[in-house]
Amino acid sequence: MNDFSEFLIKIRGLTFRRGERLIFDQLDLDIRRGAVTAVLGPSGSGKTTLLKLITGQLQPDAGEIKIDGQNVHNLSKKELFQLRQRMGMLFQSGALLTDLTVFENVAYPLREHAKLSPSLLRKLVLLKLEAVGLRGARDLMPHELSGGMARRVALARAIALDPMMLLYDEPFTGQDPISMGVLVRLIHQLNDAAGLTSIVVSHDVQETAQIADMMYLLSGGRVIAHGTPMELATNDAIQVRQFMDGNPDGPLPFHYPALPLAEDFRTRTRGRSGWH
C-alpha cells in the first residue's frame, strides 16, 4: 500500500546546519493527512526553519522531505512552484503586500494562478474574507490593520487557492486573548471543513493542545517526544514535563550555548558603537 495515503509528509534523516550550529540532527517526522500536527519547541529550536525546509525555501544538508511522494528538494523550480500552489503558509508577520488593499491581497494568488471572471473572483475573495470575519475590512490597507487582523487576512490569502495543506508559523504569538481564541477556532474549522492537513509550529502549549491531533516536541535538533495532546500531558519524561509545564529548570537548555560564566567575564564582547 502507498505510504502517502496515510501520511502527507515524511521527513527522514533531516540534517541542517546554520554556520557551525547544528539545527536538525537526523530528524524524522511524519505528518498525517487531514490532521492538525503541532510542532512544539523552545525558541531557537528551529521550528520556523523546519517550515522553510518543508516548503523548499531552504536546502537541507542531508536527509529528505517527501510531500505526497515528491522529494521537495529534488524538484525543478517549476515543479516546486506547482507544489506550492497546493500549500498555504501563514507567516508570523502576515507578510501581506503593503501596497495592496486587503481585498487585493487575498485576490493576489487567484489573479496569479486562476483565470477567473471578475465577478467570480470578487465572490471568492469575499467568501474567504467572510471566513476570517474581515469582509468589512476589504478596503483597508495593511498598515491600517492590527496585528491580529493582518494575520487573519493572511490566513484568508493562504486559503485562497484551496490548498491541500496549511503551515502556520507561530500563529498565536502576540495575540490578545480574543484574537487568540478566534484563531484557534479558525484553524480547527478550516482543517475540518476543508479537509486540510495543517502543521502548526508554536511554543504556546495550551492553545496548540486544544486543536492538535498529534504533537511533536523538538529540542536539540531532534524529536524528544510525540503523541496526542493527552499522551503528552501524561508523559512523565522529565524533558517533556519541563516544556509542557513551563519549568525554567530542567534538561532543556534555557541558555544559548556559551562558555562558563566565570570564563566569560574575562573575554571581550563584540560591540556596536553609535548607540551610546
Add this chain to the structure above:
Amino acid sequence: MALTSLAQFGRAGLNTLQRIGRAHLLLVACLLGSGALLWRPRLFTAQLFNIGVLSLLIVGISGLFVGMVLGLQGYYVLAQFGAEQSLGVMVATSLVRELGPVVTALLVAGRAGSALTAEIGLMKATEQLAGLEMMAVDPVRRILIPRLFGGMVAMPLLAALFSAVGVIGGYFVGVGLLGVDDGAFWSQMQAKVDFQEDVVNGVIKSAVFGLLVTWIALFQGYESIPTAEGVSRATTRSVVHAALVVLGVDFVLTALMFGA
C-alpha cells in the same frame, strides 16, 4: 595575529567575489526571465512611471541649471579665443556626449535607485518576498524584472530630456544674456553635432547606465540584511556603488567611443 588578519583579508576577498558572482547570477536570471514582461506589460509601465515620470522634475531642473552654467563658463572660455559664436556646439556636445548621460545617471541613482533598494529591502524584511515565493510567484519575475527594464528604458529618455533642457538653459544665458548670435548658436550646433557620433553614443551610454544603476539598486535591496540598519546600509551602498560604477564605466565607454 598576522595569520588571523591574513585569514580575515582572504575571507573578505572571497565574500566580495561571491557577492559579485551572485549579482551576475541575479542579472542573468532577470535577463532570462524578461520574456515574462510581455504577458504583463502593466508591471513594466508602472515602474516606468515610478522611475521615469517621478524623476522628471529633478532631472529637468538640474538640466536647466547645468545648461545655464555651461553657457556662462563656455562663453568666458570661448570669448578668450574670439570663438563665442560656437557656444551652441560646445553646450550641446558636452550635454549630449557626457553631462546628459552621466549627471542623469547620478540623479536617478539618488532619486530612484535609493528608493528601489529601500523598497526591495523592506519587502525582504517584512517577509513579502518570502510570501510571494510561498504563493508560487517568483519575486525575480514579478518584482525585479519590471524595475530593471523600467530603469533601462527610463534612463535614456531622462538623459534626452536633461540634454534638451540644458541646451535651452545654455541658449537662455548665451543668446539671451551674453549676446551670442541667435542664428550662429543654432546653425553651428546643427552643423557640428553629429547624430551617429554624438547622439547615438550618448543614448548607448545612458542605456548602459540605466542597466547598471537599477541592477545595483535591485541587487543591494535583494541582498540586504533584513533589519533597520541593514536596509539603511544597503541604500547607502546602492547610491555610492552606482555613482562610482557610472563614473568609471563612463571613462571606459568614452575611451571606446571617442578615443580612437
